[in-house]
Amino acid sequence: MEERYEPAVVEKAAQQFWNSARSFAAQEDAARDKYYCLSMFPYPSGRCHMGHVRNYTIGDVLSRFMRMNGRNVLQPMGWDAFGLPAENAAMANHVPPAKWTRDNIAYMRMQLQSLGLAIDWSRELATCDPSYYRWNQWLFLRMLESGVAYRRTGVVNWDPVDQTVLANEQVIDGRGWRTGALVEKREIPMYYLNITRYGDELLEALDGLPGWPERVKTMQANWIGRSTGCEIAFPHADDTRAALASGAGTTGGTLKVFTTRADTLFGATFMAVAAEHPIALAAGARDPALQGFIDECRRGSTMEADVATMEKKGRPTGLHVLHPFTGRKLPVWVANYVLMGYGEGAVMGVPAHDERDFAFASQHGLPIETVVRSKTGAYESVVAPWIDAYGERGITVNSGEFDGLEFEPAVDAIAAALERRGLGRKRIQFRLRDWGISRQRYWGCPIPLIHCASCGVVPVPDAQLPVVLPEDLVPDGSGNPLARSAAFLDCACPRCGSPARRETDTMDTFVDSSWYFLRFASADSTEAMIDARADYWLPVDQYIGGIEHAILHLLYSRFWTRVMRDLGLTKVTEPFSNLLTQGMVLNDIFYSQPAEGRRVFYNPADVDSEEVDGQKRWFHEDSSGKRTPIVHDGLGTMSKSKNNGVDPQSLVEKYGADTARLFMMFTAPPEQSLEWSDDGVLGSYRFIRRLWTAVHAHVAAGGPVPRAAVAGCVGALNGLQKTLRRAAHQTLAKVTDDIGRRRTFNTAIAAVMELLNAVGRFEDRSPAGRAVVQEALEIAVMGLSPMIPHVTHVLWRELGHAVALIDEPWRAADAGALLQDEVVMVVQVNGKLRGEIRVAVDADEATVRSAALANADVQRFVAGGTPRKIVVVPRKLVNVVV
């Protein structure tokens, strides 16, 4: 055995063994329990960062652990290969997105392989391969047939200078990121998937997912946001009716709203509608000032966070509706915080009992009328000046025949009365909205439709799938290059044969990632989207990915799997049995903002700082010595777009993959977010080297001790030998529990470090002593092997084993080795630690009490007082209360 640990040599040898033995090629085997372990596939951004190392090492630790525990493990890998960054890179470098993407995949595949992951690479897929995305298209057509997919208009960000649709990420402070032009909202036709149809099921099924973190289930439940409320119709007053009849031509006679607080209906003093609402449009047509306000509302962001934080603005339309019970005329306002896409595009304003309505009414001098009082308090007749809205549920007042009711009876009574008049009813409403999948972008899966002048929108026949995306186009930032590609556009109408045009919109990349986990089970199938092998492997037993996917990706995947189930393609309903949400790896974000054009992000490694008047300033100095002042924008997830990733490659080259893996697993538990720092990498490296040295010293001193010889001397160990053996088996039990149940790899590693420290202090070189050391080293090596598979693979051989470590069964701790005769208990006086006692492990409570009271330190603090109470926690603690 080499005395020196050489990571490059060790890692090459181990990887060559696994490759030639095909250790990680997964085969369906009905006789064995399968374990499908999946880490979320990466976007091929160019280079891996430490977040990837964390994600894939966690999956690898679990895969290797489960394999050694007898499971038939599948761990595949693929590439989420469509998306916006490829188009941005294409614009910057004048390279087609396809080439950029495939080059990135090649480099990142090499990086992942250098980490020694136990992956079945024969199942690798990329979502930009026609053999993959043809099934997106195929299923989309099935969804159109079943009505799950449908067409309607939706709102997008429009850059008027580039004449192009912008992603939310490309809108910065309301302006296009390249042009700086004020962004406008624009309504265009799009395709939607009817996820709300599955809203109830997606919500209720969360209870059947015990392997998911509570926080994720809570977030999903809140996102779906099922609420019971009332639809209420406010009849148009004469002025509104007249305006609509002459204006937009809309009739219908009422203004509909949805509310969860029908009990406050009598407190409604105004109505607020979205800028795009028919009443707003009709009023705007007659009032240029109002039209100006409506136009202003059209600008600005479509993002909920922006809408929720922007200044609330509104203007009166001059039109009115009638209260459904009192007939009172209520003014209709246009408000920028009411969005057409949510609910009915209109809300009733109840300032006394809603924060936002209160702020709006206060600002515009609208009446505020109390209709709910608290259950406990007296009637709170609140007169001006108002302090705040009373938003709690209470007892109705000033509500005519509905006075004196609690929340639920009030809602029920009001809903029933509305229904009798034909002006409303109870209704269930979801916060969840249907999923718009159309993207006006090139680098995505083409939507398989054809536009024909005579037949309209015609689906591409299955036999003509896939609609292949041309891979040689280079986007330039203005519009979709597909729309300028005659080779793509021109086709014949499948129905009438006349010349027609292809749809140029592509699909949201969330479509690609909503079913890849199913495809891995039948990755080579050319005949079908998935086949019977999916029923063997699915559901995914352990899914691992960043907490940032807690809602969208996971919800879309749950939805998509149900659609496939309902089409008879799979028996699976829930795709992921257990979910581990990995915490984000954070790093500083730095950018400079030129007077014109887009922000430039700087990697933290390229940023310097100085103190000026006690204030820290950041700057970037280029090779010519020119300094650019830089803004520090806090901490954020490592990403390509923020240019704050740390490439693991230099770490791997310097210390080896095992050190990189060990460090990421040791530095924090997996679910916790982590501020990147490489302090401590060296410590992980030194630990591996200590492990190597310990095995080397043991083997050099007389060779490995065979297993039979170890077993032979267990019955006749002396005290110190027994103690080390107990420590070894306690470590094994803890490592098994920490990996298998708790998923706290950091504490598993710490436990092995302690064991190795104990081995280092153990100086007994007798045959029995060497046998105990052999066993302790085997436990250390096996226990760490899921984390540092390469070095442990080699060390296992050196410890005298012919079978490769990855093919060994995981050992169980010997219960006999764990037994103890005595325990140390701590004694508190009034809750403060005062002493220790040593008692037999099975001592009864009376013995423990008297031992505690007899302790000299305890007596000093009891100081003649009488114990009022003595609390005994068996085998742990005694608390004497004086």
Next chain:
RNA sequence: GCCGACGUGGUGGAAUUGGUAGACACACUAGCUUGAGGGGCUAGCGCCGUAAGGCGUGGGAGUUCGAGUCUCCCCGUCGGCACCA
């Protein structure tokens, strides 16, 4: 703004079911080693205090014999908010 989480020594973290706060490491300090460069070993290392002891888990209150852990309020940080993935 809304939804979800997190906050413990100089640093990363440990404390698994309400029961010894700081395991295991990093950094630092001192010493040893005639293998100078990220070497090895030993010792020290929460704060105040000579000590006895006191204080201490973002801040404030509460429940309990006992709170890092449970409850309430506040502050800060991170993730998500539907076209980044």
